[in-house]
Amino acid sequence: MGEHYFSSEPTAASAPRRVRLALRDVQVGLATDSGVFSPTAVDAGTLVLLETVPPPPSTGDLLDLGCGYGPITITLARRAPDATVWGVDVNERARELARTNAASAGCAGVRIEAPDDVPDTVRFATIWSNPPIKVGKGVLHGMLRQWLPRLTADGVAYLVVQRHLGADSLHRWLDTEGFPTERLASRKGYRILTVRAKEAS
Template structure:
């Protein structure tokens, strides 16, 4: 079993990799993907991720998309399967997660999915869509810093969809996002299902403004 001091949000998990094959449904297809210990939801498709993939609108056919905290890649691969002409960037601090996402994207023919460490994403890159099951358990200060790193990089008129458990602070996170993001952003609850909220962040068609 994984080291008791190893977490899915560690940069380099210390536990053994112990790979496995999962059979899951992504983008309406039954597929086999690779997973391992030491990554988020390494033994199944996370219920929150499943809710997100079911509830969000179909992505645009093209653009630059972002998956924050990619794990073994279900969100990034779904985006790549649904929008094969889009460039999908999957970010995760966990090296093992990035390796699995890259492997699974290649297996599924998602040739425009890149799995990168956060610092590898060029600062000038802007995103036309963000889908994320953010790592709530890293703690509130770290989560807030993470979201303020990526959400302001939405392009004008672009959207982000975040899935958060009601029991892990979805409503308080919505309140914080509303109070913290600049006026060009609107935040609303897009859906509720199986104990999860889908939060929708929309950026108006305005010039970029900074977050503090």
């Protein structure tokens, strides 16, 4: 499954369906399909993240890293309608779904892109992510090394990771990489990690 939803062009036969994102402040139907992450329901870790983190900055560039079909992207856009929300995913099918879902939800300030299509000059006031832990540490660490340095000086990232899939070891790794990290919450078997930008040397 990890390789499957992390593929740039999924080979699974299309099986469209709809799921519901039901939060206190955001309730929308979302189109999903096979070959993307958590196609039958919004992932439990994503829900923990969205129910736990502080409100996003009201303006600036915000990032949903590994956006899938867009539940985090849409929540960011609904909570910060004056911001530009970037949804980034390697999976082409997921990106198309995220574009469709953002448009259906009336989220005008959303840009869904492949990783290489985000301009290098963009810096993010916040990053929210349910990262693809199952792709392995090499890919995961490479992804975080690519995107966390793009936080603004006072920016902050929020990551949700299952406790039994290495949340605490990831916490330690982030600290050793120079990204000050704290545990914001622990709920339903998930950790929410708060990751801050590296201090200027």
